[in-house]
Amino acid sequence: MTKEVTYENMDLLRFTTAGSVDDGKSTLIGRLLYDSKAIFEDQLDAIEKSSEMRGDENVNLALLTDGLKAEREQGITIDVAYRYFATPRRKFIIADTPGHIQYTRNMVTGASTADLAIILIDARKGVIEQTCRHAFIASLLKIEHLVVCVNKMDLVDYKESVFDEIVEAFSAFASRLHVSDIKFIPISALHGDNVVDKSDKMPWYQGASLLFTLETAYIGSDANHVDARFPIQWVIRPQSKEHHDFRGFAGRIAAGVFKPGDEVIALPSGFTSRVKDVRTFEGPLEEAFHPMSVTITLEDEIDISRGDMLAKPNNIPEIGQDIELMICWFSEKKLQPRGKYLIKHTSRDAKCLVKEIRYKVDINTLHKIESDLEVSLNDIARIQIRTTQPLFYDSYNKNRNTGSVILIDEFTHNTVAAGMII
Amino acid sequence: MTYYHLSHLQQLESEAIFIMREVAAQFERPALLFSGGKDSIVLVRLAQKAFSPARIPFPLLHIDTGHNFPETLEFRDKLVEDIGARLVVKLVQDTIDQGRAVEEKGVNASRNALQTVTLLDALEELQIEAALGGARRDEEKARAKERFFSHRDEFGQWDPKNQRPELWNLFNGYKQMGEHFRVFPLSNWTEMDVWQYIAKENLDIPSIYFSHDREVIDRSGTLLANTEYVTVQPNETVETRRVRFRTVGDMTCTGAVESEASSLSDIIQEVAAARQTERGTRADDKRSETAMEDRKKQGYF
Numbered sequence: 001m002t003k004e005v006t007y008e009n010m011d012l013l014r015f016t017t018a019g020s021v022d023d024g025k026s027t028l029i030g031r032l033l034y035d036s037k038a039i040f041e042d043q044l045d046a047i048e049k050s051s052e053m054r055g056d057e058n059v060n061l062a063l064l065t066d067g068l069k070a071e072r073e074q075g076i077t078i079d080v081a082y083r084y085f086a087t088p089r090r091k092f093i094i095a096d097t098p099g100h101i102q103y104t105r106n107m108v109t110g111a112s113t114a115d116l117a118i119i120l121i122d123a124r125k126g127v128i129e130q131t132c133r134h135a136f137i138a139s140l141l142k143i144e145h146l147v148v149c150v151n152k153m154d155l156v157d158y159k160e161s162v163f164d165e166i167v168e169a170f171s172a173f174a175s176r177l178h179v180s181d182i183k184f185i186p187i188s189a190l191h192g193d194n195v196v197d198k199s200d201k202m203p204w205y206q207g208a209s210l211l212f213t214l215e216t217a218y219i220g221s222d223a224n225h226v227d228a229r230f231p232i233q234w235v236i237r238p239q240s241k242e243h244h245d246f247r248g249f250a251g252r253i254a255a256g257v258f259k260p261g262d263e264v265i266a267l268p269s270g271f272t273s274r275v276k277d278v279r280t281f282e283g284p285l286e287e288a289f290h291p292m293s294v295t296i297t298l299e300d301e302i303d304i305s306r307g308d309m310l311a312k313p314n315n316i317p318e319i320g321q322d323i324e325l326m327i328c329w330f331s332e333k334k335l336q337p338r339g340k341y342l343i344k345h346t347s348r349d350a351k352c353l354v355k356e357i358r359y360k361v362d363i364n365t366l367h368k369i370e371s372d373l374e375v376s377l378n379d380i381a382r383i384q385i386r387t388t389q390p391l392f393y394d395s396y397n398k399n400r401n402t403g404s405v406i407l408i409d410e411f412t413h414n415t416v417a418a419g420m421i422i
Numbered sequence: 423m424t425y426y427h428l429s430h431l432q433q434l435e436s437e438a439i440f441i442m443r444e445v446a447a448q449f450e451r452p453a454l455l456f457s458g459g460k461d462s463i464v465l466v467r468l469a470q471k472a473f474s475p476a477r478i479p480f481p482l483l484h485i486d487t488g489h490n491f492p493e494t495l496e497f498r499d500k501l502v503e504d505i506g507a508r509l510v511v512k513l514v515q516d517t518i519d520q521g522r523a524v525e526e527k528g529v530n531a532s533r534n535a536l537q538t539v540t541l542l543d544a545l546e547e548l549q550i551e552a553a554l555g556g557a558r559r560d561e562e563k564a565r566a567k568e569r570f571f572s573h574r575d576e577f578g579q580w581d582p583k584n585q586r587p588e589l590w591n592l593f594n595g596y597k598q599m600g601e602h603f604r605v606f607p608l609s610n611w612t613e614m615d616v617w618q619y620i621a622k623e624n625l626d627i628p629s630i631y632f633s634h635d636r637e638v639i640d641r642s643g644t645l646l647a648n649t650e651y652v653t654v655q656p657n658e659t660v661e662t663r664r665v666r667f668r669t670v671g672d673m674t675c676t677g678a679v680e681s682e683a684s685s686l687s688d689i690i691q692e693v694a695a696a697r698q699t700e701r702g703t704r705a706d707d708k709r710s711e712t713a714m715e716d717r718k719k720q721g722y723f
Contacts, residue, residue, distance in 0.1 A: 009429045010429060010430050010431075011427065011428075011429060011430055012429075012430035012433050012434075079567050079582070079583075079585065080567075080587075081566050081567060082559045082566055082609070082610070083560075083566070084559070084560045084610070084612045086612075086614070090430075091430040091615075093610055105587055106587070108587075108589070109587040109588065109589055112589040112590045113589075113590065113591075220425065220426075220427065223426070225426050233440070233443040233444065233447055234443045234446055234447045234473075236473060236474075236475070236476050237476065238475050238476035238477070239476075240475075240476070240477075242475075243475045243476070246475060246476075248475075250443055250472070250473075251443070252436060252439075252440045252591070257426070280471065280474075281470060281471035281474040289426040290426070291428065291433065291436055291437075292428065292432075292436055293435075293436040293437075293439035293440050293443070293472070295474075306447050330587055342596065344592045344593075344594065345592075347447070400590065401590065401591065404589065404590045404592065405592070406589055406590075406592045406594060408594055408596055413594070413596035413597060413598065414586060415586045415587055415588075415589075415594045418587070418589045
């Protein structure tokens, strides 16, 4: 089925880029943006001027993404930068994350909303520790699609053998991860080989260019349309004459499909009812699915409020207070064993107690560390918590939306950890 | 098998509605910062959608510099009446009269920076916990680093190096007394998305977005409207040109572009072909390389 793509029905791909210092990530992003005309003349003028002032040899495309004064001064990316571009086929959101070891937290943040990850490898250096770290984080955050770009092919004379060795080394490592779709592309971001168009320098490479790969990556089957989950965000009660008895449950469908007549169960109460209608501002819908924001009304008046969840009686989520998590620690203040934290999960807020720190993961070797259980900034660890109220959850691998939590410091209110329910 | 698919605009809409509802649920007293510009018009439509069939459960707040285009104010009042929203207007002039801010001097004097004082005063007076704004990450390099939920300290300041990480769709709105949040539901929208949405929803926008004849002054490449707030310099001339505005700001610092675009579809074509960013016409951003970051740190929009 071919359908003409217009701006109205273009779809969206969110991807993250990870690479080490100097592997040409900024150049690659700069090229994607420039070739898709997402860089404007005044932006280019501005960075040309500042590159000149800084004494940079070439126009420093990194200045496009490094927007903060401190970043420009230090020549490093501190924070996740979001960039936008479109081709006639698709819209793209790039979460550009810095690759240094101390910025695991930024990589995790960028990866949390990504459908696809680009991992950059310098052809001269091959698979290094950082590459493994990036791939591990992508798989931990359940990014289903990896595109491994072997960059700087121009500096290894576009040799097939160099590419093949890297493919083999990466594949060996990746066999220990859970990623279903990995593609490898030999590129030169500087010269544009295989970035937008296929390069004639590497006739041995049979695959597609990077941009074509991004435009055609099929993400339609990644969303969970089976396990219906509707966390209630807000109860709409107009209290107007016209809508006197209206009581609508507003939220964004976390997974699955809801339609009028569906039997639903409200959690935690356990009461069941039927969906009267599923509506938006435009009116009632025949059905609604993830990730639509809708308002659901029910046939019966049952007590439901923010933090509750609608599901189907024959398919309910796990309900519990003792929860196993993989976490990435974000705070300079170490994780307190037996410490208490605020926790956010779907639209539910609770508190939790850290009952046990089971092990840490060495993100370079994937080995478990059980001898040292001190969880510091950027550490990945498996912990067990007990929450003050039951959560209605699925494993993160089954559903990103109902399987993810954040932990918040009770006093500073900083977000101190990202957690994935096991 | 049915193919469950949302277009990118539908996804952006759903995301923004989700954010609006989080704001209503997580904060006792939110407000929507309304400027009469296209982004805040889209924001109002999204707020209507988020809470329909109920009314928007928070007021619109307009910080009026006194230098707004009259077309913008007319538009504002009509919109508020049409949708039955509550509007609160705070005047920069009052802030000046109270001696809490001093008018800039010189040729390029503008009340742009003064707005911050009025805005922070208003947020404090009305005890606003979350101010929804229409800023987008694609607009400007400092804004590219913004969070959806952007924390402000008790002085209303932004600390860009020390922001809370934002993961999945879990938004941390916890704060201390006296602190507040700026919330940006359109973070992931581009200028093109905004225009496409306005066209799709058939939203009214102020007339100055469309091509019209206007007396302008060419000041170092920026076409400023000839009004009582702009002093013509000896080397400058006033001429009538066919122009439109790509952003709606103060008459003192918002430049026009020469354009024949008289309909939404003309504008969309123009945006698609544009080689300058929309803020390329904003003199307030050109004051220094980090003008936006500096102002944002102080508490600007």
